[in-house]
Amino acid sequence: MIEHAAVRPVEGGEPVALLALEGVTVYYGRVRALQGLTLRVSPGEVVALLGGNGAGKSTTLRTVSGLVRPASGRILFRGEDLTRLGPAAVVRLGIAHCPEGRKLFPEMSVLENLELGAYVRRGRLDEDLKQVFELFPVLRERRHQLAGSLSGGEQQMLAIGRALMARPSLLLLDEPTMGLAPAMVFEVARAIRELNARGTTVLLVEQNVQVALRLADRGYVLENGRVVAEGGAEALARDERVRRAYLGA
Amino acid sequence: MVRGGLFSASRAGWLAALAIAVVAPLVVRSPAYQNLLVVTGVNVMLVASLDLLIGQSGLLSLGHAAFWGIGAYTSALLSLRAGVPFVVAMLGAIVAAALCGVVIGYPSLRLRGHYFVLVTFIFGIIVTLLLTSLVTVTRGPMGLPGIPFATVPRLWGPPLVLNTFQNKAGYYYLVLGGVVLTLWLRGRVVKSRMGRALVAIREDEDLGRTVGIGTHGYKVGVFALSTGIAGLAGSLYAHYTTFLAPEIFDFVASFDLFVMNLVGGAGTAAGPVVGPVLLTVIRDLLRAVHPVLAGILFGMFLIAAIAFLPEGLVGRWQKVLASWRRGAKDPRGSFVRTGRESVAWDAHGGEVFGATREVGKRPAAGQGVKGSAFADGQTALLEWGETPVLAVEGLTRNFGGFRAVSNLSFEVFAGEIVGLVGPNGAGKTTTFNLITGFLRPTAGRVWFKGQDVTGMPPHELARRGLVRTFQQTRVFGRLTVMDNLRLGVHRHEPGGLRRGLLGLNVEEEAALERRVQEVLEFTGLWHQRDRRAEELPYGEQRMLGIAVALAVEPEVLLLDEPLAGMNPAEADATMALVCRVRERGVTVVLIDHHMETLMRYCDRLIVLHHGEKLAEGCPADVRANPEVVRVYLGDEAVLAR
Numbered sequence: 076m077i078e079h080a081a082v083r084p085v086e087g088g089e090p091v092a093l094l095a096l097e098g099v100t101v102y103y104g105r106v107r108a109l110q111g112l113t114l115r116v117s118p119g120e121v122v123a124l125l126g127g128n129g130a131g132k133s134t135t136l137r138t139v140s141g142l143v144r145p146a147s148g149r150i151l152f153r154g155e156d157l158t159r160l161g162p163a164a165v166v167r168l169g170i171a172h173c174p175e176g177r178k179l180f181p182e183m184s185v186l187e188n189l190e191l192g193a194y195v196r197r198g199r200l201d202e203d204l205k206q207v208f209e210l211f212p213v214l215r216e217r218r219h220q221l222a223g224s225l226s227g228g229e230q231q232m233l234a235i236g237r238a239l240m241a242r243p244s245l246l247l248l249d250e251p252t253m254g255l256a257p258a259m260v261f262e263v264a265r266a267i268r269e270l271n272a273r274g275t276t277v278l279l280v281e282q283n284v285q286v287a288l289r290l291a292d293r294g295y296v297l298e299n300g301r302v303v304a305e306g307g308a309e310a311l312a313r314d315e316r317v318r319r320a321y322l323g324a
Numbered sequence: 325m326v327r328g329g330l331f332s333a334s335r336a337g338w339l340a341a342l343a344i345a346v347v348a349p350l351v352v353r354s355p356a357y358q359n360l361l362v363v364t365g366v367n368v369m370l371v372a373s374l375d376l377l378i379g380q381s382g383l384l385s386l387g388h389a390a391f392w393g394i395g396a397y398t399s400a401l402l403s404l405r406a407g408v409p410f411v412v413a414m415l416g417a418i419v420a421a422a423l424c425g426v427v428i429g430y431p432s433l434r435l436r437g438h439y440f441v442l443v444t445f446i447f448g449i450i451v452t453l454l455l456t457s458l459v460t461v462t463r464g465p466m467g468l469p470g471i472p473f474a475t476v477p478r479l480w481g482p483p484l485v486l487n488t489f490q491n492k493a494g495y496y497y498l499v500l501g502g503v504v505l506t507l508w509l510r511g512r513v514v515k516s517r518m519g520r521a522l523v524a525i526r527e528d529e530d531l532g533r534t535v536g537i538g539t540h541g542y543k544v545g546v547f548a549l550s551t552g553i554a555g556l557a558g559s560l561y562a563h564y565t566t567f568l569a570p571e572i573f574d575f576v577a578s579f580d581l582f583v584m585n586l587v588g589g590a591g592t593a594a595g596p597v598v599g600p601v602l603l604t605v606i607r608d609l610l611r612a613v614h615p616v617l618a619g620i621l622f623g624m625f626l627i628a629a630i631a632f633l634p635e636g637l638v639g640r641w642q643k644v645l646a647s648w649r650r651g652a653k654d655p656r657g658s659f660v661r662t663g664r665e666s667v668a669w670d671a672h673g674g675e676v677f678g679a680t681r682e683v684g685k686r687p688a689a690g691q692g693v694k695g696s697a698f699a700d701g702q703t704a705l706l707e708w709g710e711t712p713v714l715a716v717e718g719l720t721r722n723f724g725g726f727r728a729v730s731n732l733s734f735e736v737f738a739g740e741i742v743g744l745v746g747p748n749g750a751g752k753t754t755t756f757n758l759i760t761g762f763l764r765p766t767a768g769r770v771w772f773k774g775q776d777v778t779g780m781p782p783h784e785l786a787r788r789g790l791v792r793t794f795q796q797t798r799v800f801g802r803l804t805v806m807d808n809l810r811l812g813v814h815r816h817e818p819g820g821l822r823r824g825l826l827g828l829n830v831e832e833e834a835a836l837e838r839r840v841q842e843v844l845e846f847t848g849l850w851h852q853r854d855r856r857a858e859e860l861p862y863g864e865q866r867m868l869g870i871a872v873a874l875a876v877e878p879e880v881l882l883l884d885e886p887l888a889g890m891n892p893a894e895a896d897a898t899m900a901l902v903c904r905v906r907e908r909g910v911t912v913v914l915i916d917h918h919m920e921t922l923m924r925y926c927d928r929l930i931v932l933h934h935g936e937k938l939a940e941g942c943p944a945d946v947r948a949n950p951e952v953v954r955v956y957l958g959d960e961a962v963l964a965r
Binding site: 285321 | 745746747748749795861862863885888889890891892893894917919955956957958959960
């Protein structure tokens with residue numbers, strides 16, 4: 076749905092990563108949440124961040140979107156350094172963050188929530204609304220309802236839809252299926268796959284590892300703020316260590 | 325018990341402060357400064373009593389000066405009009421102020437949020453208006469002059485000892501007595517069972533109710549105590565100045581007390597002394613320069629305090645000391661205790677998850693579980709005991725026109741693990757709220773251990789053994805893990821306020837500490853006992869939520885999404901703990917969406933849809949039910965590539 080950003084070639088013809096984190100370290104007070112984290116996301120990919128609670132997955136997303144300032148390291152978006160940019164500037168560059176817990180404006184209608192998602196852009200929204208409603212037909216039915224009155228799954232769809240209204244080339248999704256009924260999990264997963272097929276690159280944090288690895292092309296396993304394993308989704312799903320640590324019996 | 329450790333622990337500090345206070349009037353002999361000492365003493369009493377509300381219980385009162393005024397006027401009028409002796413007038417002042425506290429507090433403390441602040445604020449204004457307009461009684465704006473000096477009956481001592489307090493230094497010692505009494509009382513309350521209940525109210529009132537604390541009673545009680553002390557301070561003030569006017573006790577005075585509390589450090593042991601001493605002196609110095617300037621600067625103190633020192637002077641000092649002692653130790657932990665990255669993988673599989681996974685292990689017969697018969701390890705219990713431990717019957721709840729729970733009936737038998745599942749918005753959490761007394765059913769009944777407990781308040785149900793946890797991680801975040809558990813054992817604590825005041829609760833405290841340790845070891849949190857709950861990694865916070873509920877010693881435990889945000893391996897570890905809880909004879913009902921996990925650990929599943937029961941039975945049957953697949957489980961095929 077969103078036109079691809081021009082991918083600038085470098086010497087040798089290999090495309091510049093859409094997003095690259097280079098040795099990013101983040102502190103919360105004294106606690107080191109990320110310890111020299113390095114990862115890259117290529118255009119068009121779905122990349123999953125796996126790991127236990129407190130491994131630094133959400134912190135990674137929050138750092139990319141400018142909510143948290145790294146103590147050291149660089150964050151490059153299409154080769155541009157956005158390490159020192161604030162959240163609003165990051166959104167304008169084309170990175171939308173869909174935070175954990177959905178964080179909607181519950182007293183506003185579905186439509187108003189979506190319109191706010193396009194706050195950083197000027198111009199008409201009809202086309203974008205149409206795209207979001209194609210992705211989530213239930214939102215069209217409920218567009219005049221208050222966001223707070225939606226069910227959990229619908230709220231998650233609205234949160235993703237709102238993020239898409241900014242026409243991001245990179246979507247950061249934090250726990251999109253948390254607390255959702257199984258049927259809703261599949262519904263949200265289907266939408267993520269579809270929006271990716273339409274051209275949005277996705278960096279995904281997801282505790283439901285089965286779902287995450289079926290959606291993703293590649294994954295990184297984080298532990299104590301570091302990458303301890305990485306690879307293709309299928310390879311990770313087969314990996315005995317990943318199975319034992321995150322998939323359970 | 326909670327904060328102020330450094331200051332309350334250092335008894336020497338208190339003694340030194342007392343020594344300084346005793347010597348002070350001998351050093352500063354100027355009447356102006358001795359006057360300042362008396363005023364400071366009264367302010368310490370007022371702020372220390374206010375801190376019982378703001379700092380200890382999280383109840384913001386903006387009308388504290390009104391109770392001070394009620395005490396002052398009651399005492400003065402009793403002396404002037406009825407001619408009663410000072411001691412009787414003083415007791416009258418305490419009773420009058422505390423009574424007003426109960427009358428105001430009883431209804432307003434039922435309300436949540438900002439209502440209590442508003443009520444106290446408006447009450448303060450009304451009191452000032454009444455004192456001004458009831459001219460026949462109070463002489464209104466003309467003020468009330470000629471109040472007799474305090475005189476106490478001579479009970480002991482040589483005739484040389486003064487029993488009237490006409491000179492400032494003498495009166496100062498009377499006030500100092502009041503200060504010492506106030507601080508002693510406050511210290512005892514804070515350390516008692518009541519103090520713990522108040523902390524629970526401050527940190528999370530609903531959570532407090534689930535561990536069996538009757539929060540409303542405690543709130544009214546502490547309000548009466550606080551206003552009673554303010555009344556005493558009023559009496560001491562009236563018989564010192566011998567002149568009262570309504571504007572002394574107006575909103576500005578309440579506000580000043582609030583500022584003193586905040587600047588000193590609300591909830592700290594020494595804050596209610598440091599704040600008023602510092603600010604009373606500073607304000608006096610400023611007034612000497614310019615009276616209007618004093619007001620402006622006082623307001624700026626508040627702004628500065630909120631902006632830069634939200635924890636107050638004493639609070640900040642403690643923080644600095646604590647971080648200095650802790651050094652650069654990294655307090656980071658992990659749900660799975662790995663520590664060293666090099667062995668992280670092995671630690672995951674081997675130590676934690678591998679060791680604790682006991683899939684489907686059921687309690688042996690005669691282990692406190694009635695009438696359970698097992699077919700084999702994999703299928704559900706087939707025969708039930710004759711009496712369900714928990715039952716709901718025709719349970720219905722409307723929200724406006726929306727029926728969240730509709731004519732729901734089910735039974736839970738002793739020793740079961742029952743999963744309550746269904747789409748988002750199906751009414752699962754509402755059902756928990758109805759069972760545990762957080763909501764009243766529109767219709768229907770709840771039975772617990774054969775008794776009708778419909779509409780019973782949460783703390784009463786917790787005392788009877790029906791305990792719940794909450795969907796979001798809900799622990800007393802600013803308290804240590806140990807202190808969280810201490811609140812959990814609240815209902816088992818026999819030592820009431822009286823025993824706490826008399827210091828009779830030493831043995832009981834020791835027994836409680838043993839129970840706390842037992843639960844922490846059981847849940848694997850013992851190594852984190854001194855960490856603040858909010859510093860724990862997410863998984864351990866969730867575990868702590870369960871540990872607090874276990875400390876209440878439930879017979880039936882209701883867990884609301886205990887596995888939310890966990891990956892399957894963590895979910896397994898948590899359910900293994902639930903199984904061990906069940907082996908101790910606790911019946912468990914849980915809401916969650918981790919169907920794969922629930923399938924393996926639950927004896928029975930109950931599926932809700934639109935507030936009604938859609939299906940019920942052993943996991944395999946429920947899973948195969950086409951209706952359940954349609955509305956809840958969905959079709960995994962959409963994920964196929």
